[in-house]
Amino acid sequence: MSAPITADGRLKLAIQRSGRLTDPTLTLLAAIGLDFESYGQRLISHCRNFPLSILYGRDDDIPELVALGTADLGIVGRNLVHEEEREVIELLPLGFGRCSLVVAVPRDSHFQNPTDLAACRIATSYPHSTRGFFRDLGASPEVITISGSVEAAPAIGLADAIVDLTATGSSLLLNDLRPIATILESEAVLVANPATHASAAGQATIDRLLLRIRAVNAARRYKYVMMNAPAEALPAIRAVVPGLKSPTIVPLDKPGWVAVHTALSEEDFWESVERLRAAGATEILVSSLEKLLL
DSSP, X not given: OOOOOOTTOOEEEEEESSSTTHHHHHHHHHHTTOOOOOOTTOSEEEOSSSSEXXXXXXXXXXXXXXXXTSSSEEEEEHHHHHHXXXXXXXXXXXXXXXXXXXXXXXXXXXXXXXXXXXXXXXXXXXXXXXXXXXXXXXXXXXXXXXXXXXXXXXXXXXXXXXXXEESSSHHHHHTTEEEEEEEEEEOEEEEXXXXXXXXXXHHHHXXXXXXXXXXXHHHHTEEEEEXXXXXXXXXXXXXXXXXXXXXXXXXXXXXXXXXXXXXXXXXXXXXXXXXXXXXXXXXXXXXXXXXXXX
């Protein structure tokens, strides 16, 4: 089921009204150049400069809104897509809201593996994901569905273990819990209604949106680096920074010297800088990228 796409190809994007994904989602939409109102109790905002409307809703409603076609697209945690089991297409991981859905037990318990919980009680806000995980293991523990304060369930005698989201593990530690298995690695993802994704009009607008998001996300993974170096150091420098294709070399007025322009991966940035200095690079200038079209 899908809502009709307007003549100008305007799609509806559902995002979380209020919660842990709201601010990074709005930051992303601003970074890709979308101009819309995001204040107060608005239910929907229309982009002034792109064929997209923003629909605000509860995070656990977004998979269903997209599956039904009430929204064409959604930004939501993968954990909710997995839990709700709605028919949507994951288009792109967005790189924020990372967390894990884990099985955790009291720190001093004898449980070491999820199969040890086959005859136990497990408290969770993710009953479908929990049952599916244990079903695949050939086990069927009693699953107790609760909302909020899941970590407290073992301490008050409600359950022997829990299944819950954790980002840093600090909440588990505070409640004397330890993880013994990971059900799902989650982050914010962009999802689409299958019918919208299959239509020519929908795909055209989706492709434009994906181009912008990928450019912003790629820019976050790299730093733009400029440096000076003696020409004889170029082979060693090229071995450190091949760049996206190859570094750009510009001759300097100083005989025997060149300027090198390249991009460094954020992941191994400091190691690369140390190797560049050892190779002979000097006056290394580093700047952030806003957009990177690969």
